[in-house]
Amino acid sequence: MKVQNSFQVEKNKLYIVSTPIGNLSDMTFRAIETLKEVDLVLCEDTRVTSKLLMHFEIKAKLESYQKYNETLKADEIISKIKDGLNVALVSDAGTPLVNDPGFTLVRLAVENEIDVVPIPGASAxxxxxxxxxxxxxxxxxxxxxxxxxxxxxxxxxxxxxxxxxxxxxxxxxxxxxxxxxxxxxxxxxxxxxxxxxxxxxxxxxxxxxxxxxxxxxxxxxxxxxxxEGHIQTEKEQTIDIDQLMGELIASGREEKEALKIVAKKLGVHKSEVYKAYKIK
Incomplete structure (x- = not known):
């Protein structure tokens, strides 16, 4: 497997940069390099992000991009990227868009055929x-x-x-x-x-x-x-089996073939399906 070590920030792109969720040691080298090179960093709270950038000695222009203004600002940001800027989007902590602003901007970038580049990192x-x-x-x-x-x-x-x-x-x-x-x-x-x-x-x-x-x-x-997800009880599974078997037989399937289909669908051996179907 080839591993790419070099990375260069390019113009006319939108970078989605993940930041630490608490431990600053989780900041990746690639995230640091990206934020050092981009022309503009969009963030939820400039006070929070400025502390992060200061820690890693990153001097970048910050601009607020929050849920209340993301729709209004999206067109403006897209225009800046088209004009040659490279822009990074961060959230206060973790991976942007995962319960944080950014979807409107990313969707608009895709619609305008602008490359959206994910810079992976922490996620709670x-x-x-x-x-x-x-x-x-x-x-x-x-x-x-x-x-x-x-x-x-x-x-x-x-x-x-x-x-x-x-x-x-x-x-x-x-x-x-x-x-x-x-x-x-x-x-x-x-x-x-x-x-x-x-x-x-x-x-x-x-x-x-x-x-x-x-x-x-x-x-x-x-x-x-x-x-944890819902775990079917034996009663629920019997009901499912009865319903599935009935539908398959009504559609013209032989009982033996229907048993195989239901067993595969439920992830059990066909003998279990047969036993549940026959015991009323």
């Missing part, structure tokens, strides 16, 4: 997932939930029967309330919480939702919530 979501002990793929990243309980319940109801690991972000002030709502809507399942990832007080909490929502949590640092 992926870091938490990799160390969670839950099934890492497939997974669904939801991000922050709405603030109203009724709206939270509507969002969560979409994941009641989903079998993949589901990942959320939550503020420390709402973590206990959110876990209680999750337990009410989703029922019992494994839960992992991660906070202060890569920092001195990095902590992982692991347990069942019925236990977790009753705990008291540190109200410092945002949380990543990871929930």
């Amino acid at each position: 979501m992926l870091s938490a997932l990799s160390a969670s002990g839950l099934v890492p793929q497939p997974f669904t990243f939801v991000g922050f939930l709405p603030k109203k309980q009724s709206e939270i319940e509507i969002v969560l109801s979409k994941y009641v029967k989903r079998e993949e690991t589901v990942v959320f972000y939550e503020s420390p002030l709402r973590i206990s309330k959110t876990l209680r709502i999750m337990y009410d809507v989703l029922g019992e399942r494994k839960c992992v919480l991660a906070r202060e990832i890569t920092k001195k007080f990095e902590t992982f909490y692991r347990g069942m939702l019925s236990e977790m929502h009753e705990l008291e949590f540190d109200e410092r640092g945002e949380y990543v919530i990871l929930l």
Whole structure:
């Protein structure tokens, strides 16, 4: 495998640069080189990003690019790139666009045939997932939930029967309330919480939702919530088998062929399908 060591920032491009989520040692060499070379760095909070740049002795022009103004500023930024500037987009911490501003700009850049170059780095979501002990793929990243309980319940109801690991972000002030709502809507399942990832007080909490929502949590640092996917009970699987077998036989399939198809779809041996289908 060939590894490319050299990297050169080029004109008329948009660079999506990941920054540390807490530990400055996680800043990559390529990210530093990029931010040193670009003409303009777009960021959520110039105060936060200026501290990062100062630490790495990076002298770059900063410009605010936040959720409230990203639509208005996107056209202006695209024009600057077309005029020959190279522009980098960063968030306060982690990988841009992952629950941070930038989608509008990236989409517009793609529509204008401007190269969008990812500069990989830290991500709270992926870091938490990799160390969670839950099934890492497939997974669904939801991000922050709405603030109203009724709206939270509507969002969560979409994941009641989903079998993949589901990942959320939550503020420390709402973590206990959110876990209680999750337990009410989703029922019992494994839960992992991660906070202060890569920092001195990095902590992982692991347990069942019925236990977790009753705990008291540190109200410092945002949380990543990871929930185990829905696991079918024997009763649910029998219902699925009956339905699938019935549909296949009704469509003209022989029982033996239908057994094979259903077994493959459910990922079980055909003898298990036969036993569940025959035992009423």
